[in-house]
Amino acid sequence: MEEQVLDLLSTNIVFILAAIFLIVVILKGIKIVPQSEKYVVERFGRLHSVLGPGINFIVPFLDIVRHRISILERQLPTMSQDAITSDNVLVQVDTSVFYRITEPEKTVYRIRDVDAAIATTVAGIVRAEIGKMELDEVQSNRAQLTAAIKASVEDAVDAWGIEVTRSEILDVNLDAATREAMLQQLNAERARRAQVTEAEGTKRAVELAADAELYAAEQTAKARRIQADAEAYATGVVAQAIKDNGLEAAQYQVALKQVEALNALGAGDGKQTIVLPAQALEAFGDAFKMLKGGTK
Missing domain, CATH: 3.30.479.30 (Band 7 domain)
Structure with a gap:
């Protein structure tokens, strides 16, 4: 009876050891690798494989995870x-x-x-x-x-x-010496740019003044041209009248000028004395006659 108990106990111990060994084998054969790592596996001291993230299987006791490498940046x-x-x-x-x-x-x-x-x-x-x-x-x-x-x-x-x-x-x-040299160069460059800007401003002012003078001269010339055109037009009108009406139109114009001159003399302050020859009085009389005749 005692022998049977010992045999049963021995058998149970063997099963327990076998179960433990099986669990150890399974644990050693399954490797779960995190997402941020990779495992380097060696077999007999040599590179065997690289395990990526997830569940991986290796040969227990032969394969050993020698390095756990982070693949994060x-x-x-x-x-x-x-x-x-x-x-x-x-x-x-x-x-x-x-x-x-x-x-x-x-x-x-x-x-x-x-x-x-x-x-x-x-x-x-x-x-x-x-x-x-x-x-x-x-x-x-x-x-x-x-x-x-x-x-x-x-x-x-x-x-x-x-x-x-x-x-x-x-x-x-x-270094300090190079920075000082660069600072001096920068200041010199700024001074040069300021001088260039001032010179360009002066140049622009002269150009604008010259443009203004040229514009004024052009406007003056244009006014004179318009005045000359007006005088030429008036002269043409008189010439055409003389051509159409003969000597009477010319005499009418002369009489008109004489009357205008007489009016100008009469517009004085009254202190001057005007002496006219008899021929002039006759001419003015003729002029008044022509003007009177011309207004009919």
């Missing part, structure tokens, strides 16, 4: 490095790089310190790219410089399974 700390432009100006460039790991199997087996490697690579590329440009180009073409740096960094880190998502030049600083 990362930002390197702001880096500052000195560089010399093509016109021999020393500048200090502050850069920032964003990247993410796309192929963990390359990253874990080809590079030890990813951040330090990328920082060193970026520093060398920044110095090389700035060395191709003058200071003015560095200041004005920052977007172009940033694009060139990003492309160069992408080529350099491609073997590490890394994607550079963004590269930014935060600031370009100059």
Whole structure:
């Protein structure tokens, strides 16, 4: 009886151990990978597979998850490095790089310190790219410089399974002597522009004055031309009247002028004395007769 109990107990222990072993195997064979990570699996010390997000199955005790790699985008700390432009100006460039790991199997087996490697690579590329440009180009073409740096960094880190998502030049600083020289140059440029503006204003004022004088001369000439046309028209009318009416029309005009002259003499203040010859009195008399005859 005791032997049967011992046999039963032994059998139960075996089943329990088998169940525990089975549970352990299942737990070790099933790997649930978060969305933001990838697992690098080794078998006998060699790369076997890379597990993506979700449920994955491996061979227990043979396959081991050696590396858990985050695939989220990362930002390197702001880096500052000195560089010399093509016109021999020393500048200090502050850069920032964003990247993410796309192929963990390359990253874990080809590079030890990813951040330090990328920082060193970026520093060398920044110095090389700035060395191709003058200071003015560095200041004005920052977007172009940033694009060139990003492309160069992408080529350099491609073997590490890394994607550079963004590269930014935060600031370009100059030493004190260069800043002072640039400030003096800026002040000189402002003074030059002020002088040019003043000269252009003076030139414009002279042009406007000349245009005004020309306009006045044109208007005066136009008035004289109109007056001359009027006089010519009046002369033409008189000539046509003489042509149509003969000598009487001419005598009528002379008589009219004589009467107008007499009226002008009579319009004085009454103190002057007018002496006329007898022939003039006869002429005025004839003129009055012609005017009287002409008004009938």
